[in-house]
Amino acid sequence: MSLVSFEGVTLELGGRTILSDVGFDIEPGEFVGLLGPNGAGKTTLLRAILGLVRPRAGRILVDGRDAARGQRAVGYMPQVRGSADLRWTGWDFVASAAGGHRWGLPRLDAAGKAEVAWALDTVGATALARRPLGELSGGERQRLLLSQALLGRPRLLLLDEPLISLDPAHQRGVVELVARLGRELGLGVLFSAHELNPLMGAIDRVLYVGRGRAVLGTVDAVITGPVLSRLYGSPIEVVRTGRRIFVMAGDTEVEGEAHRHDHHGHAEHHHAGL
Incomplete structure (x- = not known):
């Protein structure tokens, strides 16, 4: 049985469609990186898994049950503290x-x-x-925030942008720690980030969202020019240099630009409480 299942899910927020007729499954013990353009709805997707945003259509299952507030199976590390x-x-x-x-x-x-x-x-x-x-x-x-998320011993960890404002060394430390917890505790992990590279070597698959769509698959299957061009709605080139991957729109690194944009306080912020 899948740990998270989206079955024909449409999510709306403030009259805007965030996801439209989306379906995917995340398996137990899997580490999935959640990425997408700024404002694509990554936080809203996490909140829907938490039962804080109800689907306009479709069904979200978490550990075999309909997503609902306060599920012990889910540990959450929010972006807004x-x-x-x-x-x-x-x-x-x-x-x-x-x-x-x-x-x-x-x-x-x-x-x-x-x-x-x-x-x-x-x-x-x-x-x-x-x-x-x-x-x-x-x-x-x-x-300490990760300790909070582990209270109740969940089966699924949701992390909303935990790497923001951390230097590269601390980013690596957080990713390595989460990956270790996933292995040792058998946790499924959905890890939201603005940039793929800090997650490389840890993730099993990537869930990329954009323009109401969501694509889940391996890095090689999802991080391609044709797939990302559809999700961004503009021509995207994927440049691979050694172990690093750069998502480019012309001469601009779109993931890097999104991170700098959010760092100055213009990110998609949705307050959540459990």
């Missing part, structure tokens, strides 16, 4: 999401405390438990 007290420790931050709570400090029983300790240890963040958030680097905070 809530605000947290920078005096909180790493433990406080992760515990704030335990038991369905968010941005509050619940009273945890022994089982709840054990779950927080497990989530911190699993991502190698136990040493961060006593440190204040204000003293942590961006990469260290990402580890």
